Every structure is written in structure tokens, then in C-alpha cells.
Amino acid sequence: MPYEPKGDDRLCLIVEPIDPPQGLLLGQNVEGNRVAALLQYVTGDQVRSDLENVDGQNVGNRTTVSGSVFKQGRLSQVIVTVRKDSLHVDVAGQRILTWEGAADRQSLGLCDK
Numbered sequence: 001m002p003y004e005p006k007g008d009d010r011l012c013l014i015v016e017p018i019d020p021p022q023g024l025l026l027g028q029n030v031e032g033n034r035v036a037a038l039l040q041y042v043t044g045d046q047v048r049s050d051l052e053n054v055d056g057q058n059v060g061n062r063t064t065v066s067g068s069v070f071k072q073g074r075l076s077q078v079i080v081t082v083r084k085d086s087l088h089v090d091v092a093g094q095r096i097l098t099w100e101g102a103a104d105r106q107s108l109g110l111c112d113k
């Protein structure tokens with residue numbers, strides 16, 4: 001979907017994994033810098049969620065949290081709240097991921113303007 005954010009933004013999704021959940025990737029824009037929220041990905045025998053490319057670190061950075069956030073066949077509301085200096089991801093009413101700081105610390109590169 002072509003979309004250019006105008007500042008603060010909130011994205012709301014209803015997610016229902018039909019198969020065993022293996023991850024959900026959501027991309028957002030924070031002040032012209034791309035950030036990716038990766039929810040419930042499996043690495044080895046662990047289930048994690050985090051924001052990719054914070055301070056030059058891919059997955060496994062300081063935003064990483066462990067544990068499942070989705071369940072097969074169950075609806076979950078996902079809300080991504082973007083501000084010029086923060087990004088928050090809530091799943092089913094619980095804060096899963098939080099990042100606060102200068103937008104240029106998101107290192108996926110600049111979006112085309």
C-alpha cells in the first residue's frame with residue numbers, strides 16, 4: 001500500500017494464525033527511517049519478538065523479548081504506535097516491544113521521500 005506517514009501514527013491489525021504461528025513481520029517508518037517489528041519468530045528452541053536494526057544490531061538487540069504472543073486459531077489485536085522518538089507494539093492488550101530514542105538509530109535506511 002502506498003502511504004506516507006505525516007508524523008505520529010497508529011496501525012491496528014487483527015491477526016489469526018491459521019497454521020502454527022512462525023512469525024509476523026511489520027514494517028513502519030519513524031521520521032524517515034525504516035524499522036521492522038518481528039513478532040514471534042522461532043530461533044532454535046526459543047520464541048522471540050524484537051525490533052530489527054536498532055543501533056546497528058539486527059535481531060537479538062536490547063528490544064528482544066522471549067515468549068509466544070500468538071496462538072493458532074485465536075484472534076489477537078496488534079497495535080503499533082509510532083511517534084517521532086518512539087515505537088511501541090502491543091499484542092492482545094500487552095506491551096510487547098518498546099523502543100525510544102532518536103529516529104536515526106533505526107538503521108534500515110532512509111525511506112524515499
